[in-house]
Amino acid sequence: xxxxxxxxxxxxxxxxxxxxxxxxxxxxxxxxxxxxxxxxxxxxxxxxxxxxxxxxxxxxxxxxxxxxxxxxxxxxxxxxxxxxxxxxxxxxxxxxxxxxxxxxxxxxxxxxxxxxxxxxxxxxxxxxxxxxxxxxxxxxxxxxxxxxxxxxxxxxxxxxxxxxxxxxxxxxxxxxxxxxxxxxxxxxxxxxxxxxxxxxxxxxxxxxxxxxxxxxxxxxxxxxxxxxxxxxxxxxxxxxxxxxxxxxxxxxxxxxxxxxxxxxxxxxxxxxxxxxxxxxxxxxxxxxxxxxxxxxxxxxxxxxxxxxxxxxxxxxxxxxxxxxxxxxxxxxxxxxxxxxxxxxxxxxxxxxxxxxxxxxxxxxxxxxxxxxxxxxxxxxxxxxxxxxxxxxxxxxxxxxxxxxxxxxxxxxxxxxxxxxxxxxxxxxxxxxxxxxxxxxxxxxxxxxxxxxxxxxxxxxxxxxxxxxxxxxxxxxxxxxxxxxxxxxxxxxxxxxxxxxxxxxxxxxxx
Numbered sequence: 001x002x003x004x005x006x007x008x009x010x011x012x013x014x015x016x017x018x019x020x021x022x023x024x025x026x027x028x029x030x031x032x033x034x035x036x037x038x039x040x041x042x043x044x045x046x047x048x049x050x051x052x053x054x055x056x057x058x059x060x061x062x063x064x065x066x067x068x069x070x071x072x073x074x075x076x077x078x079x080x081x082x083x084x085x086x087x088x089x090x091x092x093x094x095x096x097x098x099x100x101x102x103x104x105x106x107x108x109x110x111x112x113x114x115x116x117x118x119x120x121x122x123x124x125x126x127x128x129x130x131x132x133x134x135x136x137x138x139x140x141x142x143x144x145x146x147x148x149x150x151x152x153x154x155x156x157x158x159x160x161x162x163x164x165x166x167x168x169x170x171x172x173x174x175x176x177x178x179x180x181x182x183x184x185x186x187x188x189x190x191x192x193x194x195x196x197x198x199x200x201x202x203x204x205x206x207x208x209x210x211x212x213x214x215x216x217x218x219x220x221x222x223x224x225x226x227x228x229x230x231x232x233x234x235x236x237x238x239x240x241x242x243x244x245x246x247x248x249x250x251x252x253x254x255x256x257x258x259x260x261x262x263x264x265x266x267x268x269x270x271x272x273x274x275x276x277x278x279x280x281x282x283x284x285x286x287x288x289x290x291x292x293x294x295x296x297x298x299x300x301x302x303x304x305x306x307x308x309x310x311x312x313x314x315x316x317x318x319x320x321x322x323x324x325x326x327x328x329x330x331x332x333x334x335x336x337x338x339x340x341x342x343x344x345x346x347x348x349x350x351x352x353x354x355x356x357x358x359x360x361x362x363x364x365x366x367x368x369x370x371x372x373x374x375x376x377x378x379x380x381x382x383x384x385x386x387x388x389x390x391x392x393x394x395x396x397x398x399x400x401x402x403x404x405x406x407x408x409x410x411x412x413x414x415x416x417x418x419x420x421x422x423x424x425x426x427x428x429x430x431x432x433x434x435x436x437x438x439x440x441x442x443x444x445x446x447x448x449x450x451x452x453x454x455x456x457x458x459x460x461x462x463x464x465x466x467x468x469x470x471x472x473x474x475x476x477x478x479x480x481x482x483x484x485x486x487x488x489x490x491x492x493x494x495x496x497x498x499x500x501x502x503x504x505x506x507x508x509x510x
Contacts, residue, residue, distance in 0.1 A: 237350030
């Protein structure tokens with residue numbers, strides 16, 4: 001299975017205490033002797049029960065009424081779950097809704113419904129039921145209630161995720177995080193590739209970027225596309241000459257990154273992702289969870305640059321920051337954008353795009369790389385003439401024989417040197433006139449943009465042109481997508497508007 005979403009680490013708040021060694025888990029209560037159902041003080045107030053109510057359900061009601069303290073709620077739920085671990089029921093399914101649901105939030109009929117649903121889930125059936133029941137079942141699995149090994153618990157959680165990811169997105173959103181925690185908490189290192197796949201890919205990109213001088217061009221280009229805010233692969237110009245784009249861009253980056261590192265006094269990885277940090281995190285955040293024997297010490301490797309640590313029951317994670325950067329702050333994205341613009345001009349591969357970069361040194365670097373590549377490509381395209389020098393002596397000898405055979409005795413005179421004149425035709429560079437206008441918009445679209453910018457009566461204009469509003473907006477957005485990589489005109493219910501971020505750029509274009 002393939003999860004496309006990233007894992008988010010949520011900081012753990014420490015509890016106050018006399019020393020670090022005495023900090024407790026957010027849900028940890030020192031284990032006591034397990035609740036013995038034989039000594040549950042039954043109140044015998046069964047007059048609210050149906051006659052056929054199972055004895056186990058009656059005992060569970062007593063247990064839920066026994067402890068209403070929120071501080072020990074997780075521990076009580078764990079004890080109740082272990083007590084009901086093997087119970088099965090066969091009852092009708094009734095509605096149930098609760099935040100952080102446990103047995104304590106259910107009435108008798110809902111309890112019977114839950115254990116009926118749990119029986120079906122354990123048989124591999126996945127009925128459509130109120131999602132609060134499913135959360136209770138997930139909480140049980142996170143605590144390994146009803147499973148013999150963590151490996152078995154992982155398989156059931158994964159099966160649940162796959163079965164309800166479409167029909168019940170509310171639970172699948174939590175499950176993808178909790179399963180990651182489950183893998184770390186129960187030390188299932190061989191399962192990392194499933195739910196940690198996105199963060200592992202990100203960590204691999206970080207490692208590759210750190211070794212940008214030595215990685216191959218294909219990997220380098222792919223890494224740049226994943227970490228940059230400017231994806232050149234979406235450009236129509238790229239589609240016309242993808243191989244050239246890839247080679248030029250990688251060559252530009254190999255020259256540009258040392259300049260960036262020198263300016264920032266940092267490695268490129270730290271420029272893009274910040275420093276590697278170790279922060280506290282909460283395992284199974286948002287779940288009702290308790291473990292009477294939690295791990296106290298552990299080091300768990302997700303990738304070479306991402307580790308989880310457990311010290312005295314407290315968890316932390318060491319990793320680089322998630323890359324979340326605005327487009328105009330992305331140094332790599334700016335370089336890619338300027339490279340795209342200059343490739344278009346050099347090879348006439350697409351319409352002009354606006355100049356965003358204001359860095360003479362970097363612009364000169366980019367242009368030099370493009371010019372050098374263009375020259376190499378031109379030289380490689382010239383026809384190659386190969387001469388086999390080893391055969392020249394034979395050719396000369398044969399020519400002498402033929403010559404002597406054609407001459408008479410009277411004609412045998414001193415040979416004269418004959419010079420052959422060759423017309424030398426020099427190659428001329430044809431400078432084509434760039435007839436592409438500063439904007440790809442036609443006359444009507446340009447007029448429409450002016451009206452939007454100046455608050456004009458665009459409705460009357462469209463009526464006079466017999467152009468539907470949606471057709472005009474979609475046409476402009478499609479044409480400008482290649483330049484902005486974004487929607488320029490939006491309509492949020494008050495009529496079409498040009499996004500504020502792009503107004504100055506649009507004014508410059510028009």
